[in-house]
Amino acid sequence: MQICRSFDQVLTDLTSIVKLDSGAIRKLYGLSGKQATTLRDFFEEDHIFIAYGNEKSTADDFLVVSEEHKRLYTRSGNRGNLALGNRSLPARNESLREDRSGSVIPDEMARRLPLDLEGRFEIKRLLGDGNTALVYEVLDREQMERRALKIIAKENVVGKQELIDCELSVMSRVEHPFIVKMYDYWMFDGSYYMSLELITGGDLFEHLYKVRKLNERQSARLIRCLADSLCYLHDNGILHRDIKPENLLLYPYNETEFELKLADFGLACELPAGEL
Template sequence: MPLGEDGNGWKKKTSDIKEHYDFKEVLGTGAFSEVVLAEERGTQRLVAIKCIPKKALEGKENNIENEIAVLHRIQHPNIVSLEDIFESTSHLYLVMQLVSGGELFDRIVEKGFYTERDASQLIHQILDAVKYLHDMGIVHRDLKPENLLYYSMDEDSKIMISDFGLSKIEGAGSVMSTACGTPGYVAPEVLAQKPYSKAVDCWSIGVISYILLCGYPPFYDENDAKLFEQILKAEYEFDSPYWDDISDSAKDFICHLMEKEPMKRYTCEQALQHPWICGDTALDKNIHESVSAQIKKNFAKSKWKQAFNATAVVRHMRRLQLGTSLEGPSQITPTSPCHGLLLPEEEEEEEEEDELGNGEEESCKCTVHLRE
């Protein structure tokens, strides 16, 4: 079905998108699209616009329809929203809420003080947002730190979930089986190519929680086959000395989410009731030095990049605050990874495409983060 011909009227025709928005600078580029920082004419509101040539959509109409169907249904304070869609003769323009606070790992590394309680509050927000998705029958399927951005540069900024490129809306009686996601965060049942459900998101939240408390992933091996074997067996440890100062409650919380059997795994609702999230068991001890050192060691900076270059947004916002010139070339290189606010289509040029999928409609990119 051609884009937009479903009777929902979600597209706006335009002969020139720049009649509506003043393009400021390129935030990210990929093989099939470009994300631009733009200012809405009249309101001066900043947004991120994903510009997709229609030629790039040929054969991918189902992907974009799926993402639009997902995003149009979502209104949550911790989820990046799709605000508008424009279509010209040559392009589709997806106008997204701009989140300007930077990337999760950057903020943790920059902090001078970071505790279990900070991690607990982050996970609480993520759980609340994912529960909202699950209640709507939506499974994200690619939750990972790179898809978590801060809303603003404020110290107490909320966290935002982005990138719905692999999202799936559960139909009545439907079963998901396409193996997709990012290996280090993907649930055992996905790798086992078994039918799976929204429980895969809960596993991923467990992995993210683990990383937030130690700075390295629970599963790591330079050999993909060995990495997959670890995940399939749900083999992970709370290594000393990195976990010596972490509470038993935090470890218990992670164990309930990183449970091999999906039926035994905590749901978002159950996880929200755990004392590490809703009680007072999360410790206030400063773990910043250890966690930030491990993050810098185990997560290459080039791998942190999100749908658009968050650093460029922060830089631009600071220029606005300082009243300096907006002119000058963008600092974003042509090979900046653009994993997409929407389409999971781009990879860094030096990385080989590695699909876990079986050729179904989802294009599943795999980015492995290795501990050194």
């Protein structure tokens, strides 16, 4: 019997056994939605854990129907309390990773902008870390405005060129009050840089994680924003194909309410006239 002396050793041992398609195991979540970060977490309320590599976790991963519940606890021999339908949300999907080993995204602290952009943009902070891109808050010195700068590293362009071309084409076309605006884009040494409208209120996933639920008035306002943006896109033959709370960015409408803007057109596609 092997004694585990550290949480990292557990991840290493599980990696050799589970063999995820995405490589090494980076995160473990219990079915309660709580992330395991220490050895102690294995001896608390959760008895069954879900392993992730660089994949995104979603709330649906933690929903277990009654038949699955029976099979899981029959196999494990533990009939602990699994509160179906009353579990907390997992941590945000694109939360910043402390351990970047295995990631194809260069470390944000080591990244330097190309000379042609270094004089124009001053990087303030990292806003988001997705599977294929980094998003920074920057100061555009030419316009003296704060903006977002999305960077798709050349390591992530391989096999995705068509999607990137479509994203740039769509973002160059769209202009709508409830869609994040792209001001300009550049390609240097195989990497892409997109200057985008900065939305400072966070995303709907983060907001729901904090408040748990929205009142009817606020829900109706957000639904109207999303419906208006989708109607505009569909009228122009564009499919977003990645509608989720993480891609709905919030900004204040008044002191107590928010509106939203649709973001991240990385999976969008354009259809010929009349096909939508």
